[in-house]
Amino acid sequence: MIRLLVPALMLAAAPAAPGADHLPDDPVLRLLMAGDAARATGNGALLLDSAQQLKLLGAQPAEGQEDLAAVWTREAGAHGRTEPAFAFRGRALGPAYRKGSLDAGGSVTMRQLFLAGQRAQISLAPSGHAPRLSIRVQDAEGSTLCAKAVGGPQADCAWLPLFTDRYDIVIANGGPEPVAFYLIVR
Template sequence: MIALLLPLLFATAMPSSDLGPRDPVLRALVEGEAAQAQGDGATLGEKAQLLTALGATPAPGQQDLASLWTSEAQSRGATVAALPYRGRALGPAYRRGSVVPGGSVTMRQLFLGGQRAQILVAPTSSGDGHLSIKVQGAHGETLCAKPVGGPQANCAWMPLFTERYDIVIENDGAAPADFYMLVR
């Protein structure tokens, strides 16, 4: 099974000439959604397996896309072999969201002190709004503020203490904006 997954994992680690997200989980989410929209069952199944192999799980209250895409791929005639489950401690959690024009979405997330924290945001398509991300600490201090330009934006830091942080995604464009957010 490992021999089957290694080429898949190496393919996601290789630099690409396209403008998609560089992070393998974000790339799988964006490419999986595109495959779903195009009715490409084989690619949809591959992206579902990749999400599972990378250990990505949905954030609380979000739909499990790996399971959904696997079922949909199989219903379209694609063969999707189940990966063996060996458990995991923690892994990346993804969330799909949408922001109205001129609006914002705020989420609170607990990060552990002394462990690297990382948040990545990728628009679902290049024409969606003008997104930006801001991360604020428990006392309102801004740790990161970036536009989501290009394929993804990345905010990373090392929390000194275990505490909750506000993650704010804003859309200052004239069109609604859909995005994927990945929290590590």
């Protein structure tokens, strides 16, 4: 009987995430979406929890992007939630995240340096319904390493660079409506 109650209690105690069936597999992408949902509903506890977990995973904003963990922590404080007394310390290198949006038919290209011999991975998730969002990765010579449409909650491209080099990450919205997205670069 106890064996049956413990998993049931754990499920009941877990914070509810809106549309959990349609969230991406990547933990950083899931946190970005949970934080946005908490922000939209004014849930200070979930907002602070999302900020702390983002810090623990070592996720950092991409250059020119706002630090969502810091913003969410401040906003949670405005809702009466404060951080615990102990400090969280992230890893020296971790995933970088970017939140962006594209107009209908629009695209954006970003250049990113990846190190030789270290696994490179890029994950893209739409924030909402985006039937024609796609991602493409090209090397310095213009050869396509990965090209995928986002057919579910997220699309991933992964490879092992043979040489340290810059790669183009192209995100395109072939749909008739604007779309918001999250991008994780590891």
